[in-house]
Structures are given as structure tokens and as C-alpha cells.
Amino acid sequence: MSKKIKLGILGGGGDSLIGILHRVASSMYDKYELVGGVFNPEKSESIKFAEKIGIGTDRIYKDLDELVSEENKLPETERIQVVSILTPNFLHFPMAKQLLENGFNVICEKPMTTTYKEARILEETQKQSGAIFAVTYTYTGYPMIRQMKEMIASGRIGKIQKIDVQYYQGWINPIIHDEEKRANTWRLDPEKSGISCCVGDIGTHAFDMIEYVSGLEVQKVLADLNYLYKDNKMDIDGTIMLRFSEYVKGIIRSSQIATGEENNFTVSIYGEKAGLKWEQENPNYLYLMEDGEPMKVLKPGHPYNSDLSLDGTKLPPGHPEGIFDSMGNIYKGVARAINKEDYHPGEFPTIKDGIRGMNFIEKAVESHNKGNVWVKIDE
CATH class of the missing domain: 3.30.360.10 (Dihydrodipicolinate Reductase; domain 2)
Structure with a gap:
């Protein structure tokens, strides 16, 4: 039985709708384990939030730089494998670029960047890294x-x-x-x-x-x-x-x-x-x-x-499914890609x-x- 994919999250703390949507979606098929991240610009607030949702605080970081530095010190089998970016739009590009350059797979909220130029730069970075990159156009799920x-x-x-x-x-x-x-x-x-x-x-x-x-x-x-x-x-x-x-x-x-x-x-x-x-x-x-x-x-x-x-x-049939399920299907497709399993090209943007x-x-x-x-x- 394969181990769960270790997931980190940037943003999505507090009462963020998008935060709970991603957390529920990632847990839906038992493919991911949320192990840490940066939920809030203030580390103390991130720690409080981690305690609230019931995850350990040893991998809650003050910022992305610390996350990248500390995670890359861990054995490859233990470090965060994929990071979800749930921050305001202007942070998507620099965060995604830094993550790709350091070997992390990325799940990014839309719009992917704030400019088309940034998007093309990100494309080249992703090609060089070979990492999986998904954009959460949720409704395709x-x-x-x-x-x-x-x-x-x-x-x-x-x-x-x-x-x-x-x-x-x-x-x-x-x-x-x-x-x-x-x-x-x-x-x-x-x-x-x-x-x-x-x-x-x-x-x-x-x-x-x-x-x-x-x-x-x-x-x-x-x-x-x-x-x-x-x-x-x-x-x-x-x-x-x-x-x-x-x-x-x-x-x-x-x-x-x-x-x-x-x-x-x-x-x-x-x-x-x-x-x-x-x-x-x-x-x-x-x-x-x-x-x-x-x-x-x-x-x-x-x-x-x-x-x-x-x-x-x-x-x-007859049991309603909704937006959590839709996002969950996207996370499932990304998990298949990360695990190098067969997947349909329509499983995630x-x-x-x-x-x-x-x-x-x-x-x-x-x-x-x-x-x-x-x-x-x-x-």
C-alpha cells in the first residue's frame, strides 16, 4: 500500500472558504497527509490555526523561505512533496516559481499569476523542474x-x-x-x-x-x-x-x-x-x-x-455531490500524476x-x- 503524499499549504488560514475547500478535498480519497505550511503571515497565528485543525506544529514555518530550507534538509521520503498555494493573486507567481525551482510539485489557485508574461516564465520553470503543476479550476472536477x-x-x-x-x-x-x-x-x-x-x-x-x-x-x-x-x-x-x-x-x-x-x-x-x-x-x-x-x-x-x-x-445515484467533491477529484488526479500512475488528461487543469x-x-x-x-x- 502506497504512503500518503505529504502536503503543505500556503495561505488558507482563519475562516478562509478556499482553505477549508482544499483541506477537505485533499483528504477525500486518502491520498494526502497535510503536514505543515504557512497558513498566515504571522507564525504565531499559523501555529494557532494548526492546533485548531489538529495537525502538528513542528512543520509550521514563518514564511516560504523557511519552509523550502527546512523541508529540503529532511530525507526525500519525509519532506513535503506538493504545496498548495491559496494566497492572494500577487503571491502566486513568486511562490510557485520558488517551489518549482526547489523540486516541489505545485497545486495553485487561479488565476495562476497576475500577468501572461509571468505565466510563460512559470511554464519554462516547470519544464526544467519536471514537477507536476495543477491549477484549481474547480468546476472541471x-x-x-x-x-x-x-x-x-x-x-x-x-x-x-x-x-x-x-x-x-x-x-x-x-x-x-x-x-x-x-x-x-x-x-x-x-x-x-x-x-x-x-x-x-x-x-x-x-x-x-x-x-x-x-x-x-x-x-x-x-x-x-x-x-x-x-x-x-x-x-x-x-x-x-x-x-x-x-x-x-x-x-x-x-x-x-x-x-x-x-x-x-x-x-x-x-x-x-x-x-x-x-x-x-x-x-x-x-x-x-x-x-x-x-x-x-x-x-x-x-x-x-x-x-x-x-x-x-x-x-x-440520487445522493448530491458538490464543490468539495469537485475539488477532491482534482486533488485525486494530481495524486495519480505525482505517484506516476495512469490518469486521464481531463482529471486536472x-x-x-x-x-x-x-x-x-x-x-x-x-x-x-x-x-x-x-x-x-x-x-
């Missing part, structure tokens, strides 16, 4: 999204002719209308978040999802973004038109000021023979729509689903997905700034 991907790849809906993805939230509404609050949240600070808020935070999820399920790559984008106030430097709403080819087009509608919305992420792919639709707030239902036929609803756990979908299903995401963010902002014109995505 849902069983019915994986079923959607496999149905499209098998030709079930025919040639794709229209893609429509909506990601609406309303969480920033109480912040954006208060001058002091919008000036003091890191999400709206370009120095910490990068050049985009809405596109960088949720638009990139939509972009990655489109390329994941469709198997197509976006060639050009035309964006119209909304900043709402003159003193607000980052977009909080946007509509982005997409071109995949001359006759295949799509749209991303993303907003963080959609009042009353919680996490309304809807993915619709229309082919010449059928359409598929999935809604994140009802993730167990994949809708199959065909001309002249009643709409069909596919659900996880049934033998009519693909192997990739069934591998990501942990419960019998890679550094390529992170690079594509950063390229998309920058091109969307460029398109808007140039007066809403078409801008080419790099191949």
Missing part, C-alpha cells in the same frame, strides 16, 4: 461536467455551432458602492489582484470551462467591461464575445454586481444535432436537448455515463490551462481598452 466533455468529444451533439457561458455573482455589490470599502479590498487593488477583478476571478473560470468541455480553443476575443465608478481601477462586470473559427462563435457573460445572484455559473454548448446545458447551482443535472425530442436529464453515478464521469462519482487563462484576461482587458475590438489569443 464535477462528474456531469466530465460527462459533458466526453459526450462532446464522442460527437454526441455533432459539430459545435454556439457556446454561451454565464457566470453571475452579486457579492461585490456591498463593497463597490462604498468609496472607502472599494479602495481597501485586495480584490480591487491591481497591485495584489492583477489587471482584472471580474474577468480574472470568475471570467477565467468560464474561459477554462469552455475550452475544457468543448475541446476547442478560443482564437479571438472582443470585450466590453464595466468599472462602474471612475476611481475603481478594476472591472467588476463584463461581456466578452468569442471566436473559435469563422463559423463557431460564443459569449462569456460575467458579473460580480448581478444583485441577488450567488454563484450562477451556467454552461451551454449547442451542436448541430443536440445541445448540452449545466448549472453549477444544480450540478447533478446535465440537460440534453434535441430537436423534436423531450429534454433528457442525465445524472451522476449511472452506468450510461463515461468512465471519466464515473471515476469522479463517489456516491450512489495543468499549467497550460493557467497560461491560457492569463492570456485571456490580458486580451479581454486589451480589447476593452482599445475600444471594444477583436484581439487575437496567442496559440
